[in-house]
Amino acid sequence: MHSKAYIGRFAPSPSGPLHFGSLIAALGSYLRARALQGKWLVRIEDIDPPREVAGASQGILSTLEAYGLHWDDSVLFQSSRLADYEAQLQQLLSQDKAYYCQCTRKQIQAMGHSYDGRCGRLTPALNAGAIRIRNTQPIAQFTDQLMGKIRVEEDFASEDFIIKRRDGLYAYQLAVVMDDGDQGITEVVRGCDLLTSSARQTTLFNLFEYHTPNWLHLPLACAEPGRKLSKQNHAPAIDNRAPQQSIQAALRFLGQPSVDIDTPEIMLAQAVTQFNLDAIPKQQQIIL
Numbered sequence: 001m002h003s004k005a006y007i008g009r010f011a012p013s014p015s016g017p018l019h020f021g022s023l024i025a026a027l028g029s030y031l032r033a034r035a036l037q038g039k040w041l042v043r044i045e046d047i048d049p050p051r052e053v054a055g056a057s058q059g060i061l062s063t064l065e066a067y068g069l070h071w072d073d074s075v076l077f078q079s080s081r082l083a084d085y086e087a088q089l090q091q092l093l094s095q096d097k098a099y100y101c102q103c104t105r106k107q108i109q110a111m112g113h114s115y116d117g118r119c120g121r122l123t124p125a126l127n128a129g130a131i132r133i134r135n136t137q138p139i140a141q142f143t144d145q146l147m148g149k150i151r152v153e154e155d156f157a158s159e160d161f162i163i164k165r166r167d168g169l170y171a172y173q174l175a176v177v178m179d180d181g182d183q184g185i186t187e188v189v190r191g192c193d194l195l196t197s198s199a200r201q202t203t204l205f206n207l208f209e210y211h212t213p214n215w216l217h218l219p220l221a222c223a224e225p226g227r228k229l230s231k232q233n234h235a236p237a238i239d240n241r242a243p244q245q246s247i248q249a250a251l252r253f254l255g256q257p258s259v260d261i262d263t264p265e266i267m268l269a270q271a272v273t274q275f276n277l278d279a280i281p282k283q284q285q286i287i288l
Contacts, residue, residue, distance in 0.1 A: 006038025007186050013045040014056035017237035018063045020246065021191065021221040027250045028218045029189035030069050035275040042071040043179060047078045047170050066240040067247060068264030076183065078175050085170045088178060089131055089163065097207065098163060102129035114155040131164040139202040145216040147282050152199045161200055177201050181210030192217035219281050221253065255279035
């Protein structure tokens with residue numbers, strides 16, 4: 001991969017302010033892109049209105065700017081892409097590469113927690129419900145740039161997974177793959193809570209005939225064993241008024257050398273010159 005062609009991204013959902021775990025993902029993806037003289041894009045994943053917090057999108061962008069994490073090009077809001085997602089879904093349905101499913105969670109639990117594809121075999125086909133992909137070419141393993149070869153369970157890899165929810169909202173897997181594909185993302189740097197999602201996303205990259213990006217999953221920041229910092233469990237927001245301390249802590253978390261305390265921009269410029277991918281811890285979770 002030629003370094004000039006590198007395009008990375010940070011894609012938060014506006015379900016609350018950025019916390020330390022979000023900063024790890026933002027900083028890791030930023031440093032990787034800048035160290036390879038690449039572009040770093042920001043995308044707001046705002047396709048789940050029930051989980052969104054009013055003002056969170058602008059708050060996230062303000063925080064990135066306060067931390068010196070300046071992005072290239074314009075911010076992409078997923079909510080502007082709904083017509084594209086729908087067009088892709090209709091094409092898949094017309095080609096019999098996707099189908100409607102009305103199975104409930106309770107029914108899927110009774111199948112052994114893995115959906116068995118039964119709605120895809122119905123004649124005539126259903127015309128309402130969730131939409132599932134016909135997963136004819138499952139991906140059960142892939143290579144991560146930090147952790148090497150990753151294998152996922154066959155049942156998970158081969159399942160006909162949902163690409164549009166029963167409530168009418170577009171599924172994360174569909175939207176993220178279409179956006180990464182259309183934006184030309186060459187490498188996805190994010191937390192390892194999304195590690196297994198990469199198998200399903202590779203399936204969709206192949207199906208949609210996009211170039212599959214490289215994967216690089218960072219260790220998770222945890223409040224306690226097995227409990228990652230997240231908006232759902234009320235991780236505290238990082239401080240926009242004193243970003244230097246959080247930048248230094250995030251660099252330490254990522255195994256990077258410390259930098260001189262200065263403006264966030266100068267600190268990040270130094271961090272880019274010192275960036276060492278091999279120094280990032282490979283544990284899936286690190287306890288704060």
